[in-house]
Amino acid sequence: EAGVAQSPRYKIIEKRQSVAFWCNPISGHATLYWYQQILGQGPKLLIQFQNNGVVDDSQLPKDRFSAERLKGVDSTLKIQPAKLEDSAVYLCASSARLAGGRDTQYFGPGTRLTVL
């Protein structure tokens, strides 16, 4: 079974530029999550989708971050404009059924973003 796919793996941009990340979850998984992991910390949830609806985006900085999950499968996360503090690894995860913390989440390899 294929795992969660993410691209690109690495991205370097200048501050105030825009960037987008792509995620393809495990086939059949209804719930998709985007996390931000700053160096030395645990992952922090940004947004979670169940099918193509948003379940929780309370920690998403909506002035600069946006995410969508069209057709309930792939998802994109965008940052516009980027700030220095956005430098982090962006992890995508998916789970089979329930949104939130009850179902096992499987993670992709992440996208390491460096903002200069």
Next chain:
Amino acid sequence: AQKVTQAQTEISVVEKEDVTLDCVYETRDTTYYLFWYKQPPSGELVFLIRRNSFDEQNEISGRYSWNFQKSTSSFNFTITASQVVDSAVYFCALGGSARQLTFGSGTQLTVLP
């Protein structure tokens, strides 16, 4: 509010030693779920185990074992006869009625040859 504490920031052991990673959690939920993930240098979080709060049986999988104690709100992870490939950051996480998984800050394990 949910909280996960991994007090050990870094641990270094020599190959073949046993090592225990500590995890202490706080939650008001009566039903909750505990997880351990491994993050090797490649960056991907690898799922290791999921335990339900109503199942306090300890579990062993090869060189890995987990000790879940509700009385002390702990879910510790032991690697027996450690190997260099075990070097990684290990995260404990807690899920429950809250809409998100709460992660600890991680423990960096280094196994020296």
